Amino acid sequence: MIAFPKITSPALTIAIVVLVGLIGFSLFQIFKNVPLFGPITSSVTKEEKRIGLLYQRQQIEAVEGVKEGFKEMGYTNVTFEEARIVPGPDMLVEAEEATKRFVEQGVDLIFTGLELQAISAVKATKEINSDIPIVFLVNFHDPVKYGLAESFKSSENNATGVVLNLVEVIQKQLEFLKKINPDIKKIGTFGEGFIVPPVGEEFYAELKAQAPRLGFEIVEYKTTVSPPEAEKAWYEIAGQIKSGDIDAVYHIAGHHFEAQEEAESKLAGRLGIPMVAPLEDLPNGGHFGYSGDFTEAGKQAVVMMDKIFHGIKPSDIPLEFTSKNVLMIYLDRAQKDGIKFPDSMLSISIIK
DSSP states (O other), X not given: XXXXXXXXXXXXXXXXXXXXXXXXXXXXXXHTTSOSSSOOOOXXXXXXXXXXXXXXXXXXXXXXXXXXXXXXXXXXXXEEEEEEOOXXXXXXXXXXXXXXXXXXXXXXXXXXXXXXXXXXXXXXXXXXXXXXXXXXXXXXXXXXXXXXXXXXSOOSSSEEEEEOOHHHHHHHHHHHHHHHOTTXXXXXXXXXXTBOHXXXXXXXXXXXXXXXXXXXXXXXXXXXXXXXXXXHHHHHHHXXXXXXXXXXXXXXXXXXXXXXXXXXXXXXXXXXOOEEOOTTTGGGSOSEEEXXXXXXXXXXXXHHHHHHHTTOOGGGSOOEEOSOEEEEEXXXXXHHTTOOOOHHHHTXXXXX
């Protein structure tokens, strides 16, 4: 065994400590910016960045989340070009045209607030042979089934994004209905003919699959009229619904009758039954909703954008589920309609 001499001089001890410290500090300075396990995203890129924002009015909170997210990460050199799409029969074409304008304007990245704009953006970039990165939010579809990504591990294209877990959200919404009233059985929905298929069809199919498993029956109201006549058809059907026909109303996002969430809210109030609505439409009608926090989802998307700015391809960034879901209750509206929420819901909700 090697015997090391004992250090007896205090001055020598101090000198060794100082020397070790200097060596450690020097090594830190040399290697502090060298990634050990691939690219890093801790430092904010200094180049000016222009982001194209493609969204509908219902996604305004997500857009604000994107802007806040860049500020929180320390970016001071980001500017935004915005294209707000109006829901309607031409919205997919409008999203494609807006994407091509963004590319012509030289933006560095495109953010889309909904999968409808995302699928249009991916299509448009393929048509013009552009590999501009796209970061999206998905609220009503499985992105793989929808054609946005090859898998959650890799999109295999120029896009990536944040996805709402449909099964989890729908199950939670139904559980909340049970907490409001354990006797609820029949859930009324305005389905075929009222729903805009590209928006709400897959979400509605998942609701119809999950409801029976939790003891609910979906009572679907349908129409065969052309979309411009959806509003008139809605009022004709809703006017015939009597107390006891349904125990709750479930609003499906994406409908030909633009103000349908408001009308359904009045129907629920007339019947004295709870109404659940997606957070996008909840401000205009309904008693409660449970879904992804749009502001936080926007910030979550910014983390992906930051990775892209540091050289990581969108196809190498796995898709993520929303990191935060929220329960939102419109208490005054509910109290006016005679709907009571249990403390177990009130204690975890955002009260409006």
